[in-house]
Amino acid sequence: MIRRRLISAITTGATLAGGSALAQPAQQAMTDEIVVTGRYQADKLSTPQHALPLVDTPQSVTVIADDMMAEQGRRTLRDAMRNITGVSFQAGEGNPPGGSDAFNVRGFSARDDIFVDGIRDPGNYFRDPFYAERIEVTKGPASAFAGRGNVGGTVNIVTRQPQMKNRIGGEVGVGTASFYRGTADINQVVNADAGIAVRLTAMAHSAGEPGRDHVENKRWALAPSVGFGLDGDTKIILSYLHLRQDDRPDAGLPNGRNFSLGGSGFEGRVAPVDRSNFYGYATDYRDVETNTVTARIEHNFSDSLSIGNITRYARVHNDQIISSPRFVGTVTSLGPNTQAVGNRKPRNQVDQLFINQTNLTATFDTGAIKHTLVVGGEYVDESNENRRRLDANGPATSLFNPVLQSAAPIAYNGTRARTDVESAALYVFDTIELTEQWNIVAGLRHDWVKTRARGFDDVGTLPNFAIDYTIKDSEWSGNAGLVFKPTTNSSLYVAYGTSFEPGSGAEVVQLAGGNNNPPVTGANFFVEPETSQAWEAGAKVELMDGALQLSTALFQIMRDNARTPGVNPGDPAVVLDGAQRVRGLEVQAVGRVTARWNLFAGYTHLDGKVTRSNRPFEVGQRLDGAPAHSASVWTSYAVTDDLLVGGGMQYTSRRNSNVRASATADFVIVTPSYTVFDAFAEYQLTDRVSLRANVYNIGNETYFYSFASGQSIPAASRSGTLTLSFEM
Template identity: 30%
Template sequence: MLPPASARTTQCGGPAATDASPSPLLRTGAALGLSAAMLAPLQALAAEEAAPRPSNLAPVTVEAAPIEPNPNAEPGVPYKARTSGDERHRRPIAETPSNITVLTKPQIEDSGYTDLRDIVDAQPGITLGTGENGNAFGDRYIIRGQEARSDVFVDGLRDPGMTIRESFATEQVEITKGPSSSFAGRGTSGGAINSVTKQATTDFDYAKFSTGLGTDRYTRTTLDANKVLNDRAAIRANLLYGYENVPDRAPADRERKGIAVSGLFLPTDRLQVVLDYYGMRARDNPDLGGYLVGTLPNRRPATNVPVYAQQPDFLNSDVDTLTGRIRYQISPDVRITNLTRVGKSANGYVATGARGVTTDPSNPGGVYDTASLSTHQGWQDVDYVANQTNLFVNKTIAGKKHEFIFGLEYTDHRVVNGTYDVNNSGENCIVPGRGGTSPGWCITDASGAPVNGLNTIMNRQITKDRWDLDWNVKTVSLSAMDTVKLSDTWTAFGGLRYDRFDFDTTAQDASLQTTNFQYSDTLLNGHAGATWQFRPDANLYFSYATASDVNGGESDVGTSCGYGGICIDSANNVGIASSKPETTRSIELGTKWNLAGGKLLATAALFQITKHDVMEQAPNSTGYSSVGALNTGKNRVRGIEFGLVGKLTDRLTAQGGLALMRAEVLESNVAANIGKTLSNFADQSAYAQLRYQATGKFAFGVGAKYESEKFAGQPDSAPGYTASGEYSQPIPSYTVFNLFASYRVNRNMDLRLNVGNVTDRDYYLAGYRSGAFLYKGDARNAQLTLNYDF
């Protein structure tokens, strides 16, 4: 393998070669019979002609570059992707008429992030949320104010279930901003996340071994190896082991084990077959972070919160998927592809939450401020089958070149949710609650010191209990898209998708009584727009897109209507049969500039997303009831987003963006919600990562993430607020800096140092609607990684 970009200069030059044979002038004179005297001037001229002359050849610079196994990469620009991993995007990223942020493997490695949640959350326009009752299953994304936890895809197929997702087998991560139901189906109101996996190639053998050590008992080892079996077969394997304490929050910890194997077979010149297996085992002792204390205007996160996670706590996620891909080139202008995936995952958690309280006077310790502990738990088993077939046809009609894509997709997703039987004992204080005072577990004593044995204080005994929700959705989808070249400068695009789904879900209560919910419906969504290539390296585009989501579309929350569960109409207690799908409409005006010979992409986009017919949780006299209000909500997000990725100079590489947005509730069954912002929504967010290649061997860089203040609450709704209209659960703004540096030891080995949260800032990613707990960002941490290329 060639070493990474360390330039070597070879000087080509030296004396010109001489010819020992007589000059052609002398040979000609002799043939004419000229005398010696007459030949003398010719001899002098010949001698001058034969004299050595200095070479004027210019130096040749040979630059060594690493082998790049990612077929979508921009050559020579490690942070920039040229094309999408989803082949339904027919144009390069710089010409695709939508806002797509692509994060490449080198950019992800430099950032120091490994879990998909951290990778995605760093990007502008995206925040995180919490679930009902502190649901800790996995990643919960909010894109442009819209819930997107079920809008995660792997190689263009939906990845259902609330799993923990890792990047060890990821080639690039693609974040599409704005509705994309014509590509992705139900949901995707604010956008979608697509993880493009590492695939085998017959181009070359490749192997990279990485191992790292760091603070907080950090260790991480990966292997990425591609082996060419022959000119028609190859295999690629990726392995992972990782462990660390949550920085500054031990005994909370994280463990990751993974394997991904890809096999490529080329039976004929026209036929390509790829088989993939992905397996992941995540084992965490989860830390639910801090909590809010005080009253407005001084309500804020509590400081110096001890680690209260209990030793028996866990957050486990097991994932196994098998994917087959077939591609057949029928003719130069027609090809067909098929993707089939069968997968299952088993997820479960028992986690400890904390909320600020003042103990009751009857407590022997007296009256003092502390925090009491609570239990949050659940399990989820996921089984799914997906099959997607796409027919690509290039055809000229009436002198215009069309690029058609016709799609057929079938998905069968089943998710069984359940509970754990958790028995706690050893209460040490009396705390207030909704039903009055009761015994509880306080984490500090009257002096403010953590109580003895805090991490085992609840004496937990855990067993797996019954299921409470059996969620099933089967969908058949048809789609058609076209990109047509209207002229040298104008391109039009459009697409339609029809989804027919059958929803069949059964809920089981504590007395084992079951309630079945069944209904069927159709969704029709599309996108349309145009691109004007007003100069060779720049375009202006306009797009209009729609999306739809179904009642009960989130599989993890049962009948919790306000969090995307099944919404039951309190008026007729039927609900889902009479509900309409939630619908989203988006308009976007954007521009893309592919500068510096394709090495730098600058983008800007103005957008508006309006969501109609939103399902809302209906309030009652004591708070929020378990029933809902059908299609009573409407909200809107307006904003502008800027992006930049690529080489600013030969030595300086950048990736980042800025999102300035405003959200507003336009309609609600609660009049006081109207005019307010959306929950867990940041008006401003930004990210920038810069890498400077100081010498051929040494590079260093910085990453900076900013997020403005946001307020906790339910998805698609206004945050909590007081009687005077002030938001009651504020989550402070923050700026976090990360540093990294790399050194090329030799052509096969390099070292990389990452320092996360270098200023050791306390910051919070998301909050529960009551402020009872706040997900806390990692404290300062450092890792040193050795990479060796075979």
């Protein structure tokens, strides 16, 4: 995609004007033109509940802009999320499956907290941002905005919509490790008078994984959309996504989690083997089909009153066998004779989602006070069903010199595990502009959630597997923020938010086929929701007349009723007597430093730990996936009108993967820290064609981007791509 844009600058180097039109006031002298890329910076969030500009929004927010994703060579949601500090990735095992985006934000799982255009998206697939305009990440508890979950943060993918402008664009790329990728973005005005336009975005991708043996990633997608009345008071947009994935998945290298390794020096570490080692099988596969239909209707009654409705149906079918590496037998040390085996974890799961959300937005004054009021409601019906095949080990191989071999098929064992979550919510938000210096943002939401967990014995051989449990939860959530503006381009704020997490998630209800136990026990299912509260205080300022935004925040998230085993007489098996706490600092700089220099930089410190648990070994331990330090920098510089160069760095300190304990020992499984550097150069061949070269992991660092208790997955080794972009 061509991101070059002409702006005017004063020869003395005066600062640029802010806002969407980056130009100096007309009365100032303009003498020369320079070419720069987009700003990386967004003005505000896309959801109606967030009415203020980002500089005045009382919450930590990071937006990954389209220009930056293009410079980095967008491929997956995970690629974009690597820019977000305070985020770590889970490798996934059987539950949740290794076929979905799974990550932690500020130490808490956000696998089910992914949204597309402001409403919930099923979590069981890897997302490709080929059709994304930008990605918005809001930090901290946000159930008032988004319902259940949303403890550490929420991810919202804003998609490309039809526009009243003809356009044809795309990219074609090749690279190391058999990388081939093509994308297209076509927008066509059908009827200008009626405001009708169609848009088609498409993608085809095929690649290995640099530095990893036998891993394959193939996918293609189509995302057509049509808009009616785009320039009028009533606007209708219909969109569809079809995505197919056909991979040989990667479960990485085994972690030394066996208690028999205690005292060997290998306990709690990733096995010291070559990072290219693959412990899966030639017969491993991941076949995912995603279909999503969305209808959006918006009507403006006047300049101060509007209503919007969005309806979505989504179906994701994930059929896979992914082999998690394990040591063979009782190992007390690791040597040339140690063997490994792939613990094959099948999944044949269908996730379905129906959601309908309506928002009424009104702006009005009460005396000298201005209000932006959003009143809305939401209905969600979501189901997840897995036709179970039990986990099974494949053939053994050498730990240090594995060979690729086939494994026998795994048959359906006649059982199904299913969850159904039905929820309804009502909410109200008011953005109150008291004066030019003081704002209040407040929101209140009530959710009614009914969760049903079932186990089906279709062949009549496992009657104990058949269960049918239902629980109903009713929860209030709230967010409030007070904003003080010392100047028109800065703000200070304090904010408070809550969230709740019912027992319907993958961490509670086991849909996978590890054994023939029921998907959940009554003692584990009939538990009140976990709740969390957070405080945040921060400051934001726009410099360079709005072109550069700096922000910082101090925050604390408390979960005072975390799940933990019951230990007192009369306790059920699971009680809400645990506690977890995250304290942290976040700093961010996003935007344009000079007319030619763009910057995206962030740092997060997390002090996340278990403060109370009925398992004594957990107390004082760091939360899984909560690095103490993480930093990210991406920058670009227009050397000439036609040459753009840049690159970035990402640092993440060591992370806990899991705390393991037995009756006689416990130890922490740790994924080590890493620093990785990337770079790119882009040359404008013509006004409509550019060529970009990207080099990733310049230092060929061995590091692990995602992990679980049993395994850690190496990130790509040094690699490169060459991409031709065009726009007409």
